[in-house]
Amino acid sequence: MPSKIEPDRLLRELNQLWASLGLQDGDASSHGVLRACSMTLIVVTESPSADPSLAELLAALMRDHPSRAVVIRLGAAAGRDLAATVNAQCWKPFGSRQQICSELIEITAGRDAIPDLPPVLRGLAAPDLPVIVWLHQPALLDLPPLDSGDKLIVNTAGVADARAVLARLRRLAAGSRLAADLSWTRLTRWRETLAHVFAHPVRQSRIAAIDQVTVSYAGQAVPVRALYLSAWLQSVLGDKPNYRLESVPAACARSEVERVELSGAGIHVVMELRDEASAELRLDGLTIREPFAVPGEYELLREELSVLGRDPVYDTVLAKL
Secondary structure: OOOOOOHHHHHHHHHHHHHHHHHHOOOOOOOOEEEOOOEEEEEEEOOOOOOHHHHHHHHHHHHHOOEEEEEEEEOOOOOOOEEEEEEEEEEOOOOOOOEEEEEEEEEEEOHHHHHHHHHHHHHHOOOOOOEEEEEOOHHHHHOOOOOOOOEEEEOOOOOOOHHHHHHHHHHHOOOOOEEEEHHHHOOHHHHHHHHHHOOOHHHHOOHHHEEEEEEEEEOOOOOHHHHHHHHHHHHHHOOOOEEEEEEEOHHHOOOOEEEEEEEEOOEEEEEEEEEOOEEEEEEOOEEEEEEOOOOOHHHHHHHHHOOOOOOHHHHHHHHHO
16 A cells, blocks of 8 residues: 655654754753744655755755755656655854754655645645745656646756747646746846847847847757747847747857847847856947856756746747747
């Protein structure tokens, strides 16, 4: 018979854990333990518990977004077994003597147990706080939906069939549920730089003259990021320009998006990566070197966890793809 998880039992174990932490920290010089929670963060992953990278990432995120984190580790084998443990992530802010702690619940599950998870997750969610679901690997988009959460975060970087994944993401994001893709978040610096170019009144008057837009990407398969950037430019510039997606040799590549070129009568703008920390912007006969550090997963998630409302720009771009 498959094993089950009782949310009430896990919540009692959490309360016992908090009581234990208070006793451990309760000496005469103690400043106490502060229990912090701003959301429920559900992480679905195929990474084994022996992989320290996810634990380190969550520990860093807790400092910016204290959460009740529920990590669901899916095993490779079939089966409906479920098991869970509770723990706490604790840290002391610089200059403080008080510990701040957030809750961590780890669930291991066989593949066949996925339909059993939604009621468990609803029982474990922190009351009256947002619930965010993060699918750690792109392949997890193909799993049955958990039907839980106010916002879904995915990472489509490196997927083999970008258009199929985007179609799946559109279906998951239908209705009132918010969706976010870290591939889109990675484009923030591209969009900010290009928007700044056309903030100048002289260049604003030339926007209507743009008739050719080319987005260059690495490798043979079109990545999601290139599709996003092309669709965003179309939402800004309209349908008049001819939009092209162009592959560059993988040996020369530094990122899924390498270069953007906009041209027309009296205007020619090129933005391209030069190395891992800078990009080159060419316009009006000038060449400008821009700082362009590539954000890591921590920076991307920190940004997305700060946005709990709709992103109308992303919604418009996703609908075009």
